[in-house]
Amino acid sequence: xxxRGRGWAAIIAVGLCMAGPLRDAAPxxxxxxxxxxxxxxxxxxxxxxxxxxxxxxxxxxxxxxIALLVENKPGGxxxxxxxxxxxxxxxxxxxxxxxxxxxxxxxxxxxxxFRPLKSFRPLIGFSAPHLGILVRxxxxxxxxxxxxxxxxxxxxxxxxxxxxxxxxxxxxxEEVAARAKARMIHVPYKGGNEALMALLGGHVDxxxxxxxxxxxxxxxxxRLLATMGEKRSAKFPDxxxxxxxxxxxxxxxxxxxxxxxxxxxxxxVKLEQTFAAAVENREYREQLDRIDLAPVSYDGRxxxxxxxxxxxxxxxxxxxxxxxxxxxxPPD
Numbered sequence: 001x002x003x004r005g006r007g008w009a010a011i012i013a014v015g016l017c018m019a020g021p022l023r024d025a026a027p028x029x030x031x032x033x034x035x036x037x038x039x040x041x042x043x044x045x046x047x048x049x050x051x052x053x054x055x056x057x058x059x060x061x062x063x064x065x066i067a068l069l070v071e072n073k074p075g076g077x078x079x080x081x082x083x084x085x086x087x088x089x090x091x092x093x094x095x096x097x098x099x100x101x102x103x104x105x106x107x108x109x110x111x112x113x114f115r116p117l118k119s120f121r122p123l124i125g126f127s128a129p130h131l132g133i134l135v136r137x138x139x140x141x142x143x144x145x146x147x148x149x150x151x152x153x154x155x156x157x158x159x160x161x162x163x164x165x166x167x168x169x170x171x172x173x174e175e176v177a178a179r180a181k182a183r184m185i186h187v188p189y190k191g192g193n194e195a196l197m198a199l200l201g202g203h204v205d206x207x208x209x210x211x212x213x214x215x216x217x218x219x220x221x222x223r224l225l226a227t228m229g230e231k232r233s234a235k236f237p238d239x240x241x242x243x244x245x246x247x248x249x250x251x252x253x254x255x256x257x258x259x260x261x262x263x264x265x266x267x268x269v270k271l272e273q274t275f276a277a278a279v280e281n282r283e284y285r286e287q288l289d290r291i292d293l294a295p296v297s298y299d300g301r302x303x304x305x306x307x308x309x310x311x312x313x314x315x316x317x318x319x320x321x322x323x324x325x326x327x328x329x330p331p332d
Contacts (some may be wrong), residue, residue: 098258148182192212215292226239
């Protein structure tokens with residue numbers, strides 16, 4: 001009997017040891033986060049993606065007292081940062097702020113070390129940039145049509161800057177070039193600010209840029225030839241859209257935050273709730289206006305749906321246009 005009693009005691013002791021982690025799991029999730037969160041950004045400091053991530057970090061600090069530390073990892077048109085994210089533990093302490101185009105456009109044109117629609121857990125879509133095609137104010141081209149005619153008449157002589165191969169801005173120019181049968185030289189940069197400096201410095205003839213162009217435009221240094229929205233921008237009502245100019249292209253870029261796919265559900269919910277509260281803050285929206293970005297609101301589920309829907313649309317266009325036979329990287 002004594003031997004049997006010792007056996008039951010051992011079983012109970014093992015059971016308590018096994019139950020310990022289960023009891024601790026919920027409090028651990030509830031205590032999250034107990035230290036700063038790193039927010040990776042795949043582009044150089046000073047561009048629209050970087051500025052929007054910093055605005056979001058400041059809003060989260062105000063709304064919830066949580067510190068998000070922005071860490072720039074430029075390269076690969078934003079894919080370097082996403083790849084780095086997957087090398088981290090899926091514990092919610094490393095996230096990545098990225099344009100949607102880096103998930104749904106870039107991987108269709110080049111191989112990347114992740115599955116765009118499978119490797120990540122979308123958390124929020126929080127802002128969107130203004131996009132435009134610009135020349136310097138002293139350039140001879142007054143309209144997009146004039147610029148395109150020049151490029152078509154002199155193949156391989158007109159150079160343009162963007163934030164990288166496969167970016168939305170790159171895709172826009174490719175649409176223009178394909179329709180006009182114009183061969184232009186693409187010069188990709190690691191961020192919008194660098195591409196802007198290349199244009200202002202005369203290293204390229206024109207650029208397709210996100211919102212970082214607006215201060216230089218207001219200063220009279222640039223001329224905006226076309227925007228990329230569904231309709232004319234309220235900021236630039238006299239400037240035609242690409243569609244109005246005869247090109248079937250509309251901006252599909254949303255600035256988003258994603259986590260590794262295996263992020264625990266309780267932590268994902270907490271992050272989504274935190275971000276949702278932060279972007280409703282008046283100061284955050286005022287900050288977006290100051291850096292010439294527009295607020296958008298996607299929760300994790302609607303952002304995932306947006307990405308999957310637009311992956312299909314972009315793939316169909318790329319295949320129909322002869323740019324690819326199939327996506328260079330499988331989505332799932």
